[in-house]
Amino acid sequence: xxxxxxxxxxxxxxxxxxxxxxxxxxSGHNTLYWYLQNLGQGPELLIRYxxxxxxxxxxxxxxxxxxxxxxxxxxxxxxxxxxxxxxxxYLCASSSRRAGVNTGELFFGEGSRLTVL
Amino acid sequence: GQQVMQIPQYQHVQEGEDFTTYCNSxxxxxxxxxxxxxxxxxxxFLIQLVKSGEVKKQKxxxxxxxxxxxxxxxxxxxxxTTDVGTYFCAGGGNQxxxxxxxxxxxxx
Numbered sequence: 001x002x003x004x005x006x007x008x009x010x011x012x013x014x015x016x017x018x019x020x021x022x023x024x025x026x027s028g029h030n031t032l033y034w035y036l037q038n039l040g041q042g043p044e045l046l047i048r049y050x051x052x053x054x055x056x057x058x059x060x061x062x063x064x065x066x067x068x069x070x071x072x073x074x075x076x077x078x079x080x081x082x083x084x085x086x087x088x089x090y091l092c093a094s095s096s097r098r099a100g101v102n103t104g105e106l107f108f109g110e111g112s113r114l115t116v117l
Numbered sequence: 118g119q120q121v122m123q124i125p126q127y128q129h130v131q132e133g134e135d136f137t138t139y140c141n142s143x144x145x146x147x148x149x150x151x152x153x154x155x156x157x158x159x160x161x162f163l164i165q166l167v168k169s170g171e172v173k174k175q176k177x178x179x180x181x182x183x184x185x186x187x188x189x190x191x192x193x194x195x196x197x198t199t200d201v202g203t204y205f206c207a208g209g210g211n212q213x214x215x216x217x218x219x220x221x222x223x224x225x
Contacts, residue, residue, distance in 0.1 A: 035215075042121075042205050042215035043160065091159060105150065105162035106213060 002026070006092050006109035014117055018080035021112045025073070025094030032069060033106065034077050035091040043091055049075065079114075087116045120144075121208050123216040131224050136196050138219035140189040140206035149182055149189045150213060155202045160215075163191075163204075196223045 005024040013019050025032050030051050035043035046065065048056040051072035060067065064083070069075040079086055090113075093106040120143040130136050140149065148167045152160035164173055166182035166189060173180045179192045189206055203220045207213040 033213075040218075040220075042123075042218045045214065104165050106152075106160070106207075108159040108161070111159050 004092055004094055004107050004109035006090075006112050008112055009110060010113050010115075012115045012117065013082055015084055016081040018078065019082050019114060020079075021077045021090050021092075021114075023075045023077070023092030023109060025075070025092070026107055029094035029096050029107070030072065031095045032075050033093040033095075034067060034075070035093065037089045037091055037111070039088075046077070046090075082114070082116045084116050087114055089113050121206060121214050121216040123204075123206060123219050125219055126217065127220045127222070129222045129224060130196050132198060133195050136193040136200070136221055138191050138204050138206075138221075140191075140208070140216050142187045142208050145186050146208040147186075148208070149186075150207045151180060151189075151191055152205045152207060152215075153202050154205065154218075158202075160205060193221075196221070198223050198225055 004026055007022050011019055032049040034046040036046055037043045045059055047054055047060045047067050049069045052069050065079055067077045077090060089111040091108055091111045093108045095106050122141050124139050128136055148165055150165045151163040153163055154160045164180050166180055169186050170184045171182040177194045181190045183189060191204055193200055201221060201223050203218045205218045206216040
């Protein structure tokens with residue numbers, strides 16, 4: 001079974017430039033998460049999708065960050081414009097959900113490491 | 118928002134020594150999960166605890182969930198170099214707020 005796939009693995013951009021990250025969750029997983037992880041810290045939730053619906057985006061800086069999950073499968077996270085402080089690893093994770101209950105573990109992708117110069 | 122703190126932040130042990138990390142939440146948790154992240158890697162699920170006072174074991178790893186469901190611990194017996202990494206707890210129902218992590222270094 002293929003795991004969570006993310007791209008690109010690494011991205012270096014100048015500040016004020018746009019950047020986009022893509023995530024393909026495990027087949028059949030209807031819950032998708034985007035996390036931000038700074039060096040030496042735990043993952044911080046940015047947004048959670050149940051199918052195509054964003055059910056928790058309270059931590060997403062909406063002035064510059066946007067996300068979408070069209071058709072409830074792949075997801076894209078965009079930053080426009082990027083700032084120096086956005087340098088971090090952006091992790092995508094997925095999990096399965098039955099009858100409204102999260103069945104357990106989060107499966108993480110390898111992450112997309114962003115460096116903003 | 119929900120706060121999940123872990124102590125210690127760093128732990129250096131001699132190979133063969135035991136290791137424990139503690140996780141504390143400001144609110145009652147419906148469940149708690151533990152993850153391990155190797156240097157340069159991504160978090161990998163270890164276990165989930167759901168019941169108050171629950172204890173689970175995986176070989177040399179012992180996980181506990183507090184009676185009040187506000188704290189948890191991970192204990193590793195006789196550490197090995199393969200145990201190196203950062204251990205995170207993640208609490209909550211749907212969102213899984215991650216703790217601050219404990220970075221374990223094992224000295225051969």
